[in-house]
Amino acid sequence: MQNNAQGNTQQEQFIFADYKNQNSKLRRKFVYKIGIVGPSRIGKTTLISTILKDLEKWKKEFDFVVEPFKDSQGRSYTRTLIKECDEEIESQVKAYEYKSMGVTTEKPDFFDLTVKPFDSNRDKTKGELRVVFLDYPGGYLSEGGENYNDCMQWIEDSSVLLVPIDASVIMEINNQKNSDIKNTMSYLEIEIVKKKIIDWALYRRKRKDSALLLFVPLKDEKYFSDNGGKNDESDKLYQRFQQFYGSICEELKEIWCDEDEEKNNNKRLAFMKKKYPKFSIDYFPIDTIGTIEYSYHEGWREKKTDAGNIIPVFECHFKLREIFGEGYLERKVFGAEDIFNKICEHIIYKRQNNNVFAQALDNIRGINKLLDQGIKKMKEKREQQPNKRYKNILEGLISKEK
Numbered sequence: 001m002q003n004n005a006q007g008n009t010q011q012e013q014f015i016f017a018d019y020k021n022q023n024s025k026l027r028r029k030f031v032y033k034i035g036i037v038g039p040s041r042i043g044k045t046t047l048i049s050t051i052l053k054d055l056e057k058w059k060k061e062f063d064f065v066v067e068p069f070k071d072s073q074g075r076s077y078t079r080t081l082i083k084e085c086d087e088e089i090e091s092q093v094k095a096y097e098y099k100s101m102g103v104t105t106e107k108p109d110f111f112d113l114t115v116k117p118f119d120s121n122r123d124k125t126k127g128e129l130r131v132v133f134l135d136y137p138g139g140y141l142s143e144g145g146e147n148y149n150d151c152m153q154w155i156e157d158s159s160v161l162l163v164p165i166d167a168s169v170i171m172e173i174n175n176q177k178n179s180d181i182k183n184t185m186s187y188l189e190i191e192i193v194k195k196k197i198i199d200w201a202l203y204r205r206k207r208k209d210s211a212l213l214l215f216v217p218l219k220d221e222k223y224f225s226d227n228g229g230k231n232d233e234s235d236k237l238y239q240r241f242q243q244f245y246g247s248i249c250e251e252l253k254e255i256w257c258d259e260d261e262e263k264n265n266n267k268r269l270a271f272m273k274k275k276y277p278k279f280s281i282d283y284f285p286i287d288t289i290g291t292i293e294y295s296y297h298e299g300w301r302e303k304k305t306d307a308g309n310i311i312p313v314f315e316c317h318f319k320l321r322e323i324f325g326e327g328y329l330e331r332k333v334f335g336a337e338d339i340f341n342k343i344c345e346h347i348i349y350k351r352q353n354n355n356v357f358a359q360a361l362d363n364i365r366g367i368n369k370l371l372d373q374g375i376k377k378m379k380e381k382r383e384q385q386p387n388k389r390y391k392n393i394l395e396g397l398i399s400k401e402k
């Protein structure tokens with residue numbers, strides 16, 4: 001989280017300059033970009049690194065090898081980064097008194113992965129998709145910073161957008177009190193987040209490109225009983241999510257859906273089903289730590305930001321769960337795999353439907369079939385073990401620009 005991985009300058013790493021350079025090898029590759037939008041301390045770095053923590057299982061369960069990208073010398077900047085983030089979270093969990101402060105991200109960072117399908121004998125892989133998550137300091141959203149424009153351009157270009165939500169704040173404030181609502185909007189920078197999502201949605205429609213929007217409540221261990229928690233307040237959490245973020249979903253519906261267009265699409269779909277970009281808005285609350293839950297808050301206070309602005313802060317405190325006679329519990333991640341599963345499914349769909357060149361190349365190399373099988377297996381697994389927390393808010397085909 002502290003970007004120590006950058007210290008190892010010997011490793012080739014993904015950087016904006018390379019990506020933008022028209023002559024770079026990277027530029028000529030298909031890179032599937034994943035964006036994230038959230039203010040500082042909301043949990044962006046924790047979310048990305050938790051999703052990528054346990055990549056080994058993909059081999060066993062889904063016929064894919066998902067690995068941190070390795071440079072020509074076999075070194076991996078991303079592997080180091082994931083390890084550092086993981087160690088940071090583990091050390092927070094092991095601390096007797098858990099402090100939710102962690103280490104703030106200091107510069108934009110890339111989590112650069114390769115996704116390779118196994119061939120039908122499962123003895124070697126065939127082809128490779130490059131999937132890259134961008135993480136950046138949350139302070140950028142309101143105050144900018146180095147490479148700010150590159151980060152925002154990346155977000156617009158990404159067909160997958162992650163939006164972490166601070167569950168403890170929206171659950172523990174008084175949601176009937178005007179001043180609490182106003183402060184929450186300001187503290188969680190909900191208007192700025194909303195604007196980024198709307199700009200992204202308009203860009204998707206303009207580009208006729210598919211879109212996957214994932215709202216991910218974090219710091220929510222206390223509100224679920226399926227991972228060691230005592231109470232189930234999941235319905236209340238969803239209601240609170242709707243109170244603060246529901247209007248974004250309504251606006252997206254306006255932007256992406258057009259009933260007449262949908263009817264036409266449906267007619268045309270019979271012939272050219274694969275031509276239309278689809279969208280999905282999903283709700284995926286996950287436990288990134290699992291054994292640390294909300295304990296108490298200190299109410300609202302004011303804080304001066306680096307740029308000198310005064311903002312309201314709602315400081316929540318967390319505690320380690322203790323099981324009588326068993327001491328403290330180890331970290332227990334829940335639901336992260338389902339998110340990556342959904343992202344991969346989306347990327348493969350996009351590859352097979354929006355990109356004629358990739359499609360032709362995949363067909364020649366025999367990868368299309370392998371990708372198809374992979375998607376099927378992922379869907380089957382999700383249907384066998386439905387994650388009760390997960391909700392599909394809205395899905396459909398993106399209409400033409402109005």
Ligand SMILES: Nc1nc2c(ncn2[C@@H]2O[C@H](COP(=O)(O)OP(=O)(O)OP(=O)(O)O)[C@@H](O)[C@H]2O)c(=O)[nH]1
Nearest residue numbers: 040041042043044045046100102104105138219288
């Ligand atoms: N209990 C609990 N704590 C979490 C969870 N997710 C994140 N946190 C804590 O929230 C704090 C902030 O998380 P980060 O991932 O560093 O937040 P960030 O959005 O990357 O912050 P910046 O880098 O400043 O933009 C850390 O101390 C995390 O351990 C969660 O699901 N549960």
Ligand SMILES: [Mg+2]
Nearest residue numbers: 044045104105
């Ligand atoms: Mg961070």
